[in-house]
Amino acid sequence: MGESMALDLTREISAPTKASGVLAKEYTLDIPRIPSVELPLRVSGSQESVVRAIEMCGGLTKVKKALNAHKDTHDGLELFLNHEAKRDGPNTFFNEHPIVGRLVPQRDESIVMKASLPRGTLKACGGDIRKALASVPSNRQKVVPVGIINNTIRFREMSDFQVRLDNVPSACEFNESIASRDWDSIQQYVNSIPDQDPRPFENINNLMVNRSSQIPSTDFQLPPPPRLSMVNIPFVYKFRGNPYATKSSSGESTVRGTYLKNYQQLVHSFGENAEIPTTAHPSLQEDYQKAKVTGVYPGSKKDSKFYEKLEKCIAILQEAFTRRPIWVKRHIDGLIPQDLHGTLKIALSLVSYRFTKGPWRNTYIRFGIDPRSSPEYAIFQTEYFKVEGRLQKSPLAAKNIPEPPSKYYRSNKVGGIDSRFYFDGTYVPWYLMLQIDLLLQEPNIAAVVADATYLDKPTELTGWLQELDLTKIRKIVKYELGCLVQGNAIFNEYKLKFFRNMLYTKESMMHNKGKSPDADGDVEMTNSSSTSEGNDGKVPKDQENQEDEDEDNGVEAGELDDAVLEQEEEDEEDEDAEFGDFESEAPQNSDSARLGPDTDSLNPDFDVTTATFKEIIAQISQRDPEAAANLARNLDGFVLESEL
Structure with a gap:
């Protein structure tokens, strides 16, 4: 054997054997357990390089301490990238700070394998260990496990710019005084600074920006931040490449002409000066007129019949907007046949516009309709409710929260909103962005709306409704929705009565001095020992927090989160087929993609931990028949993660 190497392998390395049916040799894993540190550095195998890397982490003692720390602690291993400056002399960076590495929260063990091959084999294969193993007969290679890595420190924080100011007088004075933590030096430094010190700024107005000459460092008297x-971990932008873009062999990126822009009209202001669109965007009108003349929508393929389907979709939308001037996109989906969904966004842009803020945000409004012009549009205002994460994690809540409808569902009301979007206090609706008129089947909310007094002018926060009336509606929905999610359909009538008759929007306005009545109107009889020490009549702080949580009942109210809305838009983009040939991606007769009025997408009683392989495949086939077929063909079964 000419050369050997140690490899950290998390996946199986298999070399082809000459004889079929020969089993691989078994090895015991009674081998040393080894901790590891994954450094964001290029460390060679030389002793000097390894020693230098350990010194940058503060020495071997600190490395051992970090590896032995508990995984739940905040202690980590500090890596100083500017260690070279500290070692060579007194020069230090003004804003010196390390990168912190931490133990992997969940153990992910990997095996260190030692592979021995004839000398020169790895080099001949370009450093590819798999190719090298495959090129050598089994009797001339040796792969042996030598250790198991069971503890790992990883660095995931970003490095940052650090500025060296050794030649800057003001920075040197700061380091010699405040940075030294010597009180006499600090006092002397502070006393030496005049009230109006022009020194830090004295050369800023006189600097000549000349790229050909270097400005002396003494001209910069201000320290860097x-x-x-501002963050240690980089922000996840969730960048996704344009699905219509392709790269050539030369690296140039081009966008296929099948991408169609919808030119949706948006109103970004809620003020009186905001103009309401009456027609579609000029560029969209131009494309639409060309399609009328040629019979082919610009950018689409003739055989896709995009224009013909667009006309059908527009006819459906025009009829819908005649009956109801303001729609939520999720409600419209149930009116459009599956084969026309590829044209829906452009069709909506031809008949409606959108507000980006205010009580009608996230809705599609018929051209020429201004919901700010009359209180009759108050019933189309949207309210968004969200079940808190702590409640969603409950197994009981998971059974009571319905699966969202498929993109290609069909409404159970011809030309209207599916009944499962309404909230009447007996079940959790499909979608928690609710317009006011979808709440009127709940008697308590209907009573509040019937007695509501509308404002003279709508506001961006509450629309036509007064804040108190809107608070009553939110309280009722949050309470009943929280009960239903937890499997409780019997509500406290005293609480509902209290919500209907509220006099103030904030509970703090209801509290009398020295008293703390229950926010829900229930008087709790307690003795003096239940209050805080001193018997001053105040509610303990932890009890106040608990009351607030009980009052919300695990449900939040407010505007639709931008992150949620963006995710929905991204999902729609992914599901929209390419305009040129969208028929192939959305088969018209696909039963799995469409939900009828009396069918459900998944069985709520299905338990993956006890289901058989066939039952799991059957559940997958309801969402993705092709994927289910591939799994059934290529797999013999599933193994639970806990049993691996």
Whole structure:
């Protein structure tokens, strides 16, 4: 054997054997357990390189301490990238700070394998270990496990710019006084600074920006910020490439002409000066007129019949907007046949516009209709409710929260909103962005709306409704929705009566001095020992927090989160087929993609931990028949993660 190497392999390495049916040799894993540190550095195998890397982490003692720390602690291993400056002399960076590495929260063990091959084999295969193993007969190679990595420190924080100011007088004075933590030096430094010190700014107005000459460092008297980046971990932008873009062999990126822009009209202001669109965007009108003349919508393929389907979709939308001037996109989906969904966004842009803020945000409004012009549009205002994460994690809540409808569902009301979007206090609706008129089947809310007094002018926060009336509606929905999610359909009538008759929007306005009545109107009889020490009549702080949580009942109210809305838009983009040939991606007769009025997408009683392989495949086939077929063909079964 000419050369050997140690490899950290998390996946199986298999070399082809000459004889079929020969089993691989078995090895015991009674081998040393080894901790590891994954450094964001290029460390060679030389002793000097390894020693230098350990010194940058503060020495071997600190490395051992970090590896032995508990995984739940905040202690980590500090890596100083500017260790070289500290070692060579007294020069230090003004804003010196390390990158912190931490133990992997969940153990992910990996095996260190030692592979021995004839000398020169790895080099001949370009450093590819798999190719090298495959090129050598089994009797001339040896792969042996030598250790198991069972503890790992990883660095995931970003490094930051650090500025060196050794030649800057003001920075040197700061380091010699405040940074030294010597009180006499600090006092002397503070006393030496005049009230109006022009020195830090004296050369800023006289600087000549000349790229051909270097400006002396003494001209910069202002210290840099301690950190130039405000976060340790990089922000996840969730960048996704344009699905219509392709790259050539030369690296140039081009976008296929099948992408069609919808030119949706948006109103970004809620003020009186905001103009309401009466027609579609000029560019969209131009494309639509060309399609009328040629019979082919610009950018689409003739055989896709995009224009013909667009006309059908527009006819459906025009009829819908005649009956109801303001719609939520999720409600419209149930009116459009599956084969026309590829044209829906452009069809909506031809008949409606959108507000980006205010009580009608996230709705599609018929051209020429201004919901700010009359209180009759108050019933189309939207309210968004969200079940808190702590409640969603409950197994009981998971059974009571319905699966969202498929993109290609069909409404059980011809030309109207599916009944499962309404909230009447007996079940959790499909979608928690609810317009006011979808709440009127609940008697308590209907009573509040019937007695509501509308404002003279709508506001961006509450629309036509007064804040108190809107608070009553939110309280009732949050209470009943929270009960239903937890499997309780019997409501407290005293609480509902209290919500209907509220006099103030905030509970703090109801509290009398020295008293703390229950926010829900229930008087709790307690002795003096239940209050805080001192018997001052005040409610303990932890009890106040508990009351607030009980009052919300695990449900939040407010505007639709931008992150949620963006995710919905992204999902729609992914599901929309390419305009040129969208028929192939959305088969018209696909039963799995469409939900009828009396069918459900998944069985609520299905338990993956006890289901058989065939039952799991059957559940998958309701969402993705092709994927289910591939799994059934290529797999013999599933193994639970806990049993691996």
